[in-house]
Amino acid sequence: MLDVVAVVLAALACVLAGLALRRTTSRPSGDGVEALPEDVHGLRQEVAALKAENRDALRHLSVVRYDAFGDVGGHLSWSLALLDDAGHGTVLTSIHGRSEARTYAKTVVSWSCEQQLSPEEEEAIEHARP
Known part of the structure; x- marks a missing residue:
């Protein structure tokens, strides 16, 4: 039951x-x-x-480190690309030597620059491109 x-x-x-x-x-x-x-x-x-x-935010960036001179090691020189979606922005480069360092800024418009770019600066822009 x-x-x-x-x-x-x-x-x-x-x-x-x-x-x-x-x-x-x-x-x-x-x-x-x-x-x-x-x-x-x-x-x-x-x-x-x-x-x-x-779109206008600097979202695309790349850093390329290198030795600018044969007698200075450690990859202390660098180029930094800071770009927005349209490829507008800047490339900052710092070249370190044994006794001094120089810094440069170049304007980038549509993924290119009016000023001559070093191979490292061109590489930084290409690596920043989506």
Whole structure:
């Protein structure tokens, strides 16, 4: 007799669990699924606005380290390219010698420069390019 009661209670528990599962997976009414397309559209607009703001950010950078002179080691000279998405920015170069260091800055427009670039500066710009 107890076995029959246990089987009936187990079957009833399965039915109730199935009903509860159906309720949690069914679509909610009101603001739920119907409002989703508006939310997605708003999020896409926000993402597009953030991308537009970041176009001018100096996000692309590269550093090339090297020995400018044969008698000075340690790769203490370097060229640094700092560029935005359109390739506008600057290249900074520091050349270290035994007794002095010189620093140069050159303007980059559309991934190129009006001034003559050293091979290391050209390499820094190419490595910064996405």
